[in-house]
Amino acid sequence: MSKAQLEQLRSRFAEGRSALDTPDINQMRQGFEEMLTQFPPAPGVTFEQADLGGIPGRWCIPSQVADARVLLYLHGGGYMVGSSIAYGPMASQLASRLKARVLVPDYRLAPENPYPAALEDAVRVYRWLLDNGVSPRSLTLAGDSCGGGLTLATMVAVRDAGLPLPTGAAIMSAWADLEASSDSITSKAGEDPLLNGEDLRGMAGAYLGSASPRTPGASPVYANLAGLPPLLIQVGSAEILLDDSTRLAARAGAAGVKVRLEIWPEMFHVWHTYAPVLDEGAEALDDIAAFLDALYAREKESKTVTA
Amino acid sequence: MSKAQLEQLRSRFAEGRSALDTPDINQMRQGFEEMLTQFPPAPGVTFEQADLGGIPGRWCIPSQVADARVLLYLHGGGYMVGSSIAYGPMASQLASRLKARVLVPDYRLAPENPYPAALEDAVRVYRWLLDNGVSPRSLTLAGDSCGGGLTLATMVAVRDAGLPLPTGAAIMSAWADLEASSDSITSKAGEDPLLNGEDLRGMAGAYLGSASPRTPGASPVYANLAGLPPLLIQVGSAEILLDDSTRLAARAGAAGVKVRLEIWPEMFHVWHTYAPVLDEGAEALDDIAAFLDALYAREKESKTVTA
Numbered sequence: 001m002s003k004a005q006l007e008q009l010r011s012r013f014a015e016g017r018s019a020l021d022t023p024d025i026n027q028m029r030q031g032f033e034e035m036l037t038q039f040p041p042a043p044g045v046t047f048e049q050a051d052l053g054g055i056p057g058r059w060c061i062p063s064q065v066a067d068a069r070v071l072l073y074l075h076g077g078g079y080m081v082g083s084s085i086a087y088g089p090m091a092s093q094l095a096s097r098l099k100a101r102v103l104v105p106d107y108r109l110a111p112e113n114p115y116p117a118a119l120e121d122a123v124r125v126y127r128w129l130l131d132n133g134v135s136p137r138s139l140t141l142a143g144d145s146c147g148g149g150l151t152l153a154t155m156v157a158v159r160d161a162g163l164p165l166p167t168g169a170a171i172m173s174a175w176a177d178l179e180a181s182s183d184s185i186t187s188k189a190g191e192d193p194l195l196n197g198e199d200l201r202g203m204a205g206a207y208l209g210s211a212s213p214r215t216p217g218a219s220p221v222y223a224n225l226a227g228l229p230p231l232l233i234q235v236g237s238a239e240i241l242l243d244d245s246t247r248l249a250a251r252a253g254a255a256g257v258k259v260r261l262e263i264w265p266e267m268f269h270v271w272h273t274y275a276p277v278l279d280e281g282a283e284a285l286d287d288i289a290a291f292l293d294a295l296y297a298r299e300k301e302s303k304t305v306t307a
Numbered sequence: 308m309s310k311a312q313l314e315q316l317r318s319r320f321a322e323g324r325s326a327l328d329t330p331d332i333n334q335m336r337q338g339f340e341e342m343l344t345q346f347p348p349a350p351g352v353t354f355e356q357a358d359l360g361g362i363p364g365r366w367c368i369p370s371q372v373a374d375a376r377v378l379l380y381l382h383g384g385g386y387m388v389g390s391s392i393a394y395g396p397m398a399s400q401l402a403s404r405l406k407a408r409v410l411v412p413d414y415r416l417a418p419e420n421p422y423p424a425a426l427e428d429a430v431r432v433y434r435w436l437l438d439n440g441v442s443p444r445s446l447t448l449a450g451d452s453c454g455g456g457l458t459l460a461t462m463v464a465v466r467d468a469g470l471p472l473p474t475g476a477a478i479m480s481a482w483a484d485l486e487a488s489s490d491s492i493t494s495k496a497g498e499d500p501l502l503n504g505e506d507l508r509g510m511a512g513a514y515l516g517s518a519s520p521r522t523p524g525a526s527p528v529y530a531n532l533a534g535l536p537p538l539l540i541q542v543g544s545a546e547i548l549l550d551d552s553t554r555l556a557a558r559a560g561a562a563g564v565k566v567r568l569e570i571w572p573e574m575f576h577v578w579h580t581y582a583p584v585l586d587e588g589a590e591a592l593d594d595i596a597a598f599l600d601a602l603y604a605r606e607k608e609s610k611t612v613t614a
Contacts, residue, residue, distance in 0.1 A: 259569070
């Protein structure tokens, strides 16, 4: 990263925050969508609206797809904002790097639909993929921010339902403790240019409704993560959510999950969305693609051997 | 890993432990050396005894060396056992993968030479390398167990002395908290086939002498790690030292160090030494080589640009 890249971004953050600074939830959603679609999608992809067994969503299809690969992407936005439109650019960056069709479902949002609405929808979409011929060997999951937490909660629910798990998952800047009890909520408060504890607690309240902030399905730092497939966990060092990720890594690893945790110096919440103008954004996406690519390749190899 | 591989290893562990079960420190050192040299070195390497400004050591030289690369390897053995001979096979595995000359110094051991003898020797060897024309751009560090902790303590001392830091470091199953206060010391006690808290505390006492177990130079989980180069931290999920690594990763990352933590399911203390008969051992060494290789390559590129 050049210092110039980072300085330019800091001024954008202020704009972004003011776009979200409205009591009207629909205006907030629109502001978030405009912020995240400021960069065009990666070249060569096409988008297709989809009905995923009653849940709307959008496919992002790259010009080349390897081995029927599918990535199910659970978007961020504090369980309150974010959409398959907002995450078109992010989906396109992953689709083209991974040579996978990327599906971004529009799970139901809070406050209209509190926990467990988002989780139920994510699990239903996962099941819909299996029912529609997607092999778990060809399927990986990814998500950012609340979508990172939701990715883990979804895999736990999938495991508990006795369904086959995906081949791996990558999570970026996960929000995984809705109690906001990570040390970094305070220790990184002065460094984080995007989030603060108060906002987190507000969004947590809207999503949780009457559920406890320690509910494992909402706060997967408290979940039993045993049996999950290999995980890549990426987080920036300038995030109040840093320790949501270090705690997840420690907990998943102790439960016997293969874990890779990457901590990126100076990076801020979901810096990946700035990949078109920030070297580390592109590099972090490259790492995700390489990580999932190796898992797809290994599954394909083991299938060949056992076939 | 096949289950058969792991079962075979479990019987070796028992043999290994009994070889070390002697009150005679010289017998213990000999037993450790025999255990670690049970596999031959990787093909094509040669060894050369060296005098590193008064500290003995041994070079492992692969048939091909890329860009004058040097890896300084700080061996494990609880600061009490271990040697450049014992670590010949490990050095050879890294040398041939990384196309680097690997230097294993025989730093002074406890109980004859308590803290800070090992650290002083490691820093002297580092300085000797710089004085003898090794560019920090071509220099990386690695270490296992106490050598993992020593690798971090050495870099902190190098930083504080105002010397140029190496290009990166990889540590395996680090012993980084001589107070033995990691949760995993108890939570993984039933899973760890090699180490127990009592042994750790005994070795810590021998090394620390009169120093506090929280001395950052002996227990780098308590050190200020700011400014260190990129770190790869590998640990097994079946280790009582698991949380020495997760704590190091969290602390280094929070200080702005680029960190990759890998937690390997079912793996035990420094499983890398079994690379010739254990797939995960070879794969973990491959990861270290790829990680350091990318750093060497990046340094070379930046040198080309600034030249």
